[in-house]
Amino acid sequence: MSGSPPFAGSLPLPPLRCALGTPALVACGRASSGGSGSPLCSSHSQAASIGGEQLTVGRGRRALLNGLNFGLPAGECWAIVGRNGSGKSTLLTTLAGLIPALGGEVSVLGRALRAWRRPELARRLGFLPQAQPMMFPYTVAEFVGLGRVPWNRDRHGPASAGILDQVLGALGLEPLRSCPVTALSGGEAQLVCIAQLLAQTTDILLLDEPLSHLDLPHQFGVMRQLRGLADQGHAVALATHDLALAWRFCDRLLILDRGEAHLVGRQDPEEAAKMLSSAFAVDFVVDDNGPRFSAAVPRVARHLSIEEPCP
Amino acid sequence: MKARPFLVLALGAMAFAVVLAASLLWGAVALPWTAVAAALRGLNHGSAAYAIVMRLRLPRALSAALVGAGLALSGAVLQALLRNPLAEPFTLGISGGAGFLVTALAAFAPAWFALPWAASGAGFAGALLAGVLVFLLAERQAFSNTALILCGVVLSFFFGSLALVNFVFGRPEALQGALLWLTGDFSLATGTTTLAALVGVAVPAVYIFASADSLDVLAIGDERALGLGLPVGRLRRLLFLAASLMTGVCVACAGIIGFVGFLVPHLTRLLAGARHRWLLPISALLGAVFLMLADLLARSLLNPIELPVGALTGIVGAGVFLVYYWRGGVREMP
Numbered sequence: 099m100s101g102s103p104p105f106a107g108s109l110p111l112p113p114l115r116c117a118l119g120t121p122a123l124v125a126c127g128r129a130s131s132g133g134s135g136s137p138l139c140s141s142h143s144q145a146a147s148i149g150g151e152q153l154t155v156g157r158g159r160r161a162l163l164n165g166l167n168f169g170l171p172a173g174e175c176w177a178i179v180g181r182n183g184s185g186k187s188t189l190l191t192t193l194a195g196l197i198p199a200l201g202g203e204v205s206v207l208g209r210a211l212r213a214w215r216r217p218e219l220a221r222r223l224g225f226l227p228q229a230q231p232m233m234f235p236y237t238v239a240e241f242v243g244l245g246r247v248p249w250n251r252d253r254h255g256p257a258s259a260g261i262l263d264q265v266l267g268a269l270g271l272e273p274l275r276s277c278p279v280t281a282l283s284g285g286e287a288q289l290v291c292i293a294q295l296l297a298q299t300t301d302i303l304l305l306d307e308p309l310s311h312l313d314l315p316h317q318f319g320v321m322r323q324l325r326g327l328a329d330q331g332h333a334v335a336l337a338t339h340d341l342a343l344a345w346r347f348c349d350r351l352l353i354l355d356r357g358e359a360h361l362v363g364r365q366d367p368e369e370a371a372k373m374l375s376s377a378f379a380v381d382f383v384v385d386d387n388g389p390r391f392s393a394a395v396p397r398v399a400r401h402l403s404i405e406e407p408c409p
Numbered sequence: 410m411k412a413r414p415f416l417v418l419a420l421g422a423m424a425f426a427v428v429l430a431a432s433l434l435w436g437a438v439a440l441p442w443t444a445v446a447a448a449l450r451g452l453n454h455g456s457a458a459y460a461i462v463m464r465l466r467l468p469r470a471l472s473a474a475l476v477g478a479g480l481a482l483s484g485a486v487l488q489a490l491l492r493n494p495l496a497e498p499f500t501l502g503i504s505g506g507a508g509f510l511v512t513a514l515a516a517f518a519p520a521w522f523a524l525p526w527a528a529s530g531a532g533f534a535g536a537l538l539a540g541v542l543v544f545l546l547a548e549r550q551a552f553s554n555t556a557l558i559l560c561g562v563v564l565s566f567f568f569g570s571l572a573l574v575n576f577v578f579g580r581p582e583a584l585q586g587a588l589l590w591l592t593g594d595f596s597l598a599t600g601t602t603t604l605a606a607l608v609g610v611a612v613p614a615v616y617i618f619a620s621a622d623s624l625d626v627l628a629i630g631d632e633r634a635l636g637l638g639l640p641v642g643r644l645r646r647l648l649f650l651a652a653s654l655m656t657g658v659c660v661a662c663a664g665i666i667g668f669v670g671f672l673v674p675h676l677t678r679l680l681a682g683a684r685h686r687w688l689l690p691i692s693a694l695l696g697a698v699f700l701m702l703a704d705l706l707a708r709s710l711l712n713p714i715e716l717p718v719g720a721l722t723g724i725v726g727a728g729v730f731l732v733y734y735w736r737g738g739v740r741e742m743p
Contacts, residue, residue, distance in 0.1 A: 196632055220638030227632040233492050234628050234683040247626055247637045278683075298637070 147172045147207060147333035148193060148223070148302050154201035155185060155192040161200050162188050166359050168352070170335055172301065175328035176361075177344030178337040180354030180377055186337035187228060189354070190304045193335075194225035207301065220248035224300035228307055229288055235278035238271055238290055245297030258297075265296045268323060270316075284311040292320055296327075303327065305336040309343065321347040341374065345388035353377050414687040417680045421694040425474070428698050432470035432705045433462055437712060464599070472598035472606055472662060473704040473718070474697035477669055479610040479659040481696025483652040484670025485677075485688055486617055489628040490645055490652075491547060494678075495558050497670030498536070498656040502564030504667065506539020507532040507660040508591050509568040509575070515587035516579030523583075528590050529602075529661035536660045539564065540653030544646075593666040593719025595704050602662060609658030613651035614693070620648060621685040628683075666719045668726025669696055 146169025153166040162185035170176055178186045191197050193204055195211050204211040206223055214222075224245075236244075242265060246258040266272050269289050274282070279290055288311045295303060303324070309317045317340065325347045328334045335352070338344050344351060351370060353360045355377035362370040367384035374382040374389055383392040433445045444458035449467075453459050484497035498504050514531045515522045522528065546560050572591070576584055617624075623644055626634045634641050659666070673696040674688065681687050700718070703725065707716040 191632075194632075194636060196635055216635065216640065217638035220636060223636075225632070225636045227630065227636075230630050233494065234489075235678055236625070236629075236683045240625075240682070240684055241629070244626055244629060244633075244637065247622070247639075294633075 145208060146170055146205070148304075148335075149205050150193070150199075150202060151205065152202035153192070153199055153204060155188050155197075156200050157188055157197070159200070162357065163354065163359055164357050165202065168359065168361060170302075170333045172331050172333050173328055174349045175324055175334040175336075175347065176350050176352050177348040178335060178352045178354065179339070179341060179344060179374075184354040184356075184377070186354060187306050189359075190225065190306050190335070190337055191227075194223065194304055195219065196225070217248060220298070220300075222300055223302040224295045224298040224304070226291060226295045226303075226305040226308055229284070229291065229310060232279045232282070232287055235280045237276045238274045238279060238282075238293075239266065239276065241279045241290055242266060242271070242293045242297050245294040248298060261297055261299060265293045268296070269293045270319065285313060285316060288312055289316060289320070292323075296323065300332075302333045303335070305334075307337050307339070309336075309338055309340055317343060342388045342390070345370075345384070414681040414684075414691065417677075417691055418687075418694065421691060421698060424698045425694060425701075428701045428705065429470055429474070432473075432701055433466050435705065435709050436461070436466060437708070468598045468600050468603045469595045469704065470701050472603045473595050473701045475603070475606045475610050476595075476659045476663045476666065477673075477696040477698070477700025477703075478693040479606075479614070479655045479696075480666060480669040480700070481673035481677075481692040482610075482614060482617055482689060483656045483659070485674035485685070485692045486624065486648055486652040487670070488674055489624045489685065490648055491557060492628060492630065493558060494675060495671065496561075497668075498652075498660075499665070499667035499670060500558060500565070501539075501543045501561035502568060503536050503539045503543060503653065503656050504660055504665045505565040505568030505572075506542070507535035507657070508665050509571045510535030510538070511590055511664075512572040512575035512579070512584070512587045515583045516575040519580055519583035522586065528586065532590070532664070533657040533661040536657035537653055539568070540649070540656065544649050544653075547649075589717075590664040591719075592717030593664040593722070595663055595718060596708075596715065598662075606658060606662040609662075610655055613655045613658075616651050617648065617655075618689055620644065621689050624648070624685040624689075625683075628685075664719060666700070666722055668722050668730075669700055672726045672729060673699055 149169030150166045153168075154161050154164050155166075156162045162183075166189075178189060180186055188197070192199050193211075195204070195214070195216075206214060206219065211219075232241075239262065243258065243262050245265075246261065250258055266275060269292065271286075271289060271293055274286065274290075279287060282290065288308070292305070292308055295305065305324070308320055308324075312320060321343050324334050324336065328349070336344075336348075341351075345364065348364075350361055350363045351374075353362060353370075353373045355373065360373045360377075362373055364370075370389065371382045371384040374380075374384070381392045382389050384390075430442075430445075433449075434440055434442060438461070440458050440461065444453075444456070445462055447453050448456075448459040448462035480498065487496040487498070487501065488494050490496075510531045511528050514527060522531075542564070543557075543561065547557050550557055575587075579587070623639060626637055626639050627641065627644060627648075631641055656670075674692045677688055677692045677695055681691050700722070703722050704718045707718040707721045710716060
């Protein structure tokens with residue numbers, strides 16, 4: 099990499115917060131109006147936008163995370179971190195209502211997830227799955243525009259077109275507007291998927307590894323957008339392996355460690371170091387610059403085996 | 410608003426008119442256009458030209474157009490539902506199921522096979538049965554797996570082998586009819602069969618056209634489609650049913666014709682993009698033109714010998730595909 103450091107604040111991606119002041123997004127104010135989500139781990143007294151109560155998640159019958167209690171309030175951005183197979187994707191998929199919880203309850207904006215009708219939920223909660231191959235040559239604008247499906251039958255209405263332009267601009271995708279998505283690089287395709295999620299303009303955004311395939315400037319750009327959305331009052335949770343970026347941009351880390359989840363805030367670096375060290379089997383120190391491992395990875399070898407073999 | 414799809418649609422409509430006119434003018438005997446025009450206006454009822462145009466060529470050309478449109482539409486729908494550009498009734502084994510049932514009827518119940526509509530009914534039933542089988546297989550793989558195409562190829566071989574076994578047991582004269590049917594044939598088209606095909610293709614087509622925007626979302630993946638609020642399970646069942654019904658009608662009308670369902674939607678995506686609100690009508694139109702042209706060539710290239718139209722579409726389709734592949738156009742395929 100040559101030239102100035104890529105995170106010098108001169109990113110080509112303007113923050114979304116000023117651009118997206120549309121009525122669709124103002125609706126997120128309702129997030130704080132009462133509800134049953136119990137923010138047990140969170141020290142906040144706000145009602146949660148999305149939360150779990152005694153939530154057990156897993157694939158098939160195999161439970162990956164047991165009895166979680168948490169509530170993600172509006173205005174916060176959480177990073178979900180943990181080792182491969184620790185349950186990051188499974189947790190997000192369960193929260194999005196795509197697979198059933200094995201136990202307990204998910205509540206979204208004060209209502210049980212089960213009680214939501216899907217078309218209505220799609221206007222409040224958006225979920226970005228892990229990257230999938232692009233099969234058909236939609237143009238970038240068409241593909242991103244599909245994010246407006248929950249909002250209007252006619253996606254070419256003026257409001258949607260405006261949001262589309264803002265999102266494409268915010269992620270620097272304007273030049274690719276009429277490219278077929280099948281011709282994009284992996285990172286560009288990932289950006290297009292993120293843009294589609296942003297175009298959905300939901301109160302809650304859940305993203306499964308949104309930073310994968312992205313170069314450093316784009317990683318920063320996407321994290322800035324997500325941070326900006328949280329500051330506007332959206333609730334954001336993303337699964338990631340990038341601890342440094344997570345620490346820098348997120349309010350809290352939800353650290354998944356062998357079936358348990360620990361919520362650690364930025365104000366408590368020592369606790370974070372302890373939990374990260376336990377979860378990743380690497381000794382971490384956490385200082386102003388974020389987490390980094392302290393020694394020459396002495397504990398890794400012992401813990402590399404997958405905890406639980408396939409049943 | 411979008412210039413390109415409109416242009417393709419307009420050119421397609423012009424091609425349709427030209428090929429339809431050519432289908433009425435040319436054939437075993439070439440008719441002057443005045444005679445064709447007179448026949449179309451209902452004049453000269455007793456003349457040979459009237460009989461040729463109104464009883465033979467017009468039903469035949471319109472049948473080919475309807476079947477071409479139906480097969481192309483089924484292909485486009487199946488490709489979106491399975492998120493696989495290689496999916497079509499032929500590669501999924503749906504046509505193979507129809508072929509098996511028709512040859513079985515010809516071999517083991519020749520008396521029934523001789524009844525009018527018997528072959529059509531058996532073909533329709535076979536296509537539906539195979540469609541259900543493919544649906545169950547697809548459901549097991551969460552509707553998104555290249556292995557499903559492999560399953561379809563295996564099913565095609567399986568049904569093809571069973572059809573060959575049927576040939577061992579049947580009487581030659583009964584099997585002659587089945588063979589004609591297996592290779593795809595429009596020579597038996599009448600006004601009545603054309604009308605039946607029109608109804609059978611149009612009814613599912615209305616539902617499919619109405620679901621164009623949903624198909625856009627289904628084609629980008631289940632998790633996103635659910636997340637965008639679509640009733641994925643219900644839509645998939647109904648659209649798969651519509652595509653299978655349509656395939657069944659096409660197979661009943663004309664026998665087994667491969668490659669249209671694969672080639673035409675693929676070509677249309679190249680010309681007019683992937684949005685289904687354009688892809689579906691343009692695919693239907695180009696499918697109609699393609700099969701009408703194929704039938705015209707099949708009956709006039711080696712006049713008076715008539716080539717099986719299914720064989721012709723196979724040869725043309727494979728040729729186009731190989732040229733396209735050679736030039737690197739298939740790289741983006743899974």
